[in-house]
Amino acid sequence: MDINYKLFTIFIILFSYYKNVHDLHMFQLNSYRQERYLKWYRKKYSKFIKDYDVMLLLGSIIFIIAYTNFDNLIIKVIITIFSAILISISVFIYVFRISNENVKKKLVYTNRIKRLIGTLGIIYFVFSVTVIFSNNIILIILAIILNVFSFISILLSNYINKPIELKIKNKFYKDAKNILESNKHLTVIGITGSYGKTSTKNLLYDLLKRDYNVLITPESYNTLYGVIRTIREKLKPTHDIFIVEMGAKQVGDIKEICDLVNPDMGIITSIGEQHLETFKNISNIIKTKGELFEGIKPNGKAFINISDENIMKIKKRSDIEYIKYNNLNDDIVGNYYADNIKISNKGTEFDLVDKDNYVLPVQTKLLGKHNIFNLVSAISLALEVGVKYEKINNLLKDIEPIKHRLSLRTTTNRYTILDDAFNSNPVGSKNALEVLKNFEGNKKIIITPGMIELGEKQDILNEKFGEYIADSADFVILVGRKQTLAIQNGLKNKNYDKNNIYIAKDLNDGFDKINSIIKTGDVLLIENDLPDTFNE
């Protein structure tokens, strides 16, 4: 084989190596999960043939044909130059593409990434040495394949590194276990559920943080390795309470985390049909979430939402205490429940009643059914941990709703704004309307462009949304004639008075209308995907 051949092959290998760094970044973003990475890869590249690969293949084919079929030096040189141009274009396009990719998270050079880069380096080094000392034409073909399908090298180096990674993971696991065991007075609270677990975790933290040293697993650290990392980096001997959010995608996920942290208390917020594609069926979901109650230490406490029939299907244990609480407006009564819910421009007020019929009047700035329900579970947990009843309201004072998610603002001219601008899902919209309906105020006005990005069901859902609006608002402002047609139909279905509907050209037109009709004591609900410019 000719020296040019070898140089060409080594160049292709170097280019692959460059590509692989970017591939590693993507591999990292898919949390090093092969199946997830491949799925993502297919999704990203299934729709079109990558132009830089086409250039590379063309250049390579021309080069190989020239070198195998022509002996004339001039032709060789001309063709070499031509193929070099093609390959350069390929490199250029590729570099241009990835530098213009909008990636939220940069590649983090973790030790694992460094190890993968090391392994890749060794693979390519051996490959290059082979190319130098061997004359097999297959090598050049192989180099091209590895370049076009650059993910193959990633999977290969990941496979090679597996045993090392496993050793390291085990070391981290043991390390975390030791840290936990050396902290004898630590109370571990496990939280899982299909929805509401993050909110409950944060509310519970707010209720406990004044009286105890509390550590919570940060956002999106709800896997076993996230928990291990939290323990190794953040858990100090001075912590009293460790709140662990446990996420699950398949059977056994929660058990893994419980085996590590041995919770003293556990709460399952709700069980619904989330991650069905990995769980296959609801009974697997119930089984998995139930692993938390299985994992609670003997004589521990399980907080059980008795309004959730799926949670009630979990097998009971005799050696732990079950603290029952229930959903709002439910007839069955648990150890803790909410009563007399009132919504006004001050927020929500309700009575938390406990098993001894002690009534704790609670006041919060949070609005909406789901929030209040999460609050009931967080308060009952906090009370069971040992927070005093009389402190609860003081602790709640600092809890603010998240901006644009059913947050409350009272304007200078004394009407109330319910800001739910960031909401875009049917459940949330219905919740917001329920709050509006029960709000203590004069006229209830809603402004909305309707829900978008809901796929094929969008029109049906928006029509339903229109019907709900008819039940809860006294005046409706719809932004955009065309895009709110479905909502208009929904209002028609309910024979809503046309005089109370205003169709605005755009947002400004809508707000002009509001300013002309709104009076003291009125309530305005701003609902759904309004553009970010609305931020006063």
Added chain:
Amino acid sequence: MINLAVFFGSRSVEHEVSIITALQTILTLKENNNLNIQPIYIDKTGDWYTGDNLLEIDNFKNIKKVIANSQKINFVRENGKTYIVKSPLPTLRKGIISQVDMAFPIIHGSYGEDGSLQGFFEHMQIPYIGSSVLASATTMDKIITKLILKSSGVNVVDSVWFSADEWLNDSNKCIKLVEDNLDYPLIIKPSDIGSSIGVKVVKSKKEVEDAVNFVRKFSNRILAEKMIQNMREINISVLGDSEEVELSVCEEPISDDEFLTFDNKYNSNGSSTKGMSSAKREIPAKLTETEKNTIETMAKESFRALNLSGLCRIDFIMDTKEKKIYVNEFNTIPGSLAFYLWEATNKSFLEVLNTLIKLSSKKERNEAMLIRTNKSNILSGVKLGGLKK
């Protein structure tokens, strides 16, 4: 296991007392199985040491030897944690001796009770037991303490003050200030030294000069105070923070023994202290209900006004003739941590120490919730070209 570093010794006139208090405390803390205690001895030059031989009181009879057998150390912060490391650092190893989760300063007087060590802890981000930098520094200085207490309506003994420089520039002016406001006999004392060292009773104008020149050796700020003729000393201990406080019974010291000798040290077997000679102190002090209530109210109010937290012993002076009660001084790290007062109040030394540990964690939590830094970098939008000219 909480790694608790106990600090004692330091550059203070009460160096030895501090050693005794610290060792009494460590003895009791050993009953708490959740603690890993690291003794940190600061010698009279300010060097730091650790080691097991620092736990025996008898070893301190020969300080040179103790130091020779101890490991010199420094503190470093790394990855959000604080460690004790060997000094000088070994060339090849990290030299880490232990992690520090919490600090317990048991140093009386300067460089320990005055906020300076507390400031070090703040910077190293170690939660620590006792009062904050502000409260420690304030109560260290009698002049400033009086100014604050006066404005919050707590009775303090009449006094005037001047600085050493003012005295050197114009001593007659200072003497005039004293005589215009106070009658002889009066007391001249340094403003900021922990114990009763350097206190002079002055009976006439002649003695003022000598007294001030003596007191100047100890402090740059000099306090002249009315002398209460028919006085009783009453002390009380306060434990708590801005949210809630507990009060101990009152005591009346009869001899001027500042601290308990180590012979009648605290017995770790939980029985009450032996050898607490009643000749030295009267516990509880004989007080009328009204007097007791007055003292308790004053103690609470001063604790609040001076932003104290953790443990404190507050010393009062009673004028038996005028029937008046004054706050005299504060000890944020009192001798023997005033445990004998708490025992008489049915709170064991161990319970007091456990409460202090809890309070320290709480203080750190509350601090962590405050906004202390700007999230955005103010410099990012500024033209910085003008700085170097």
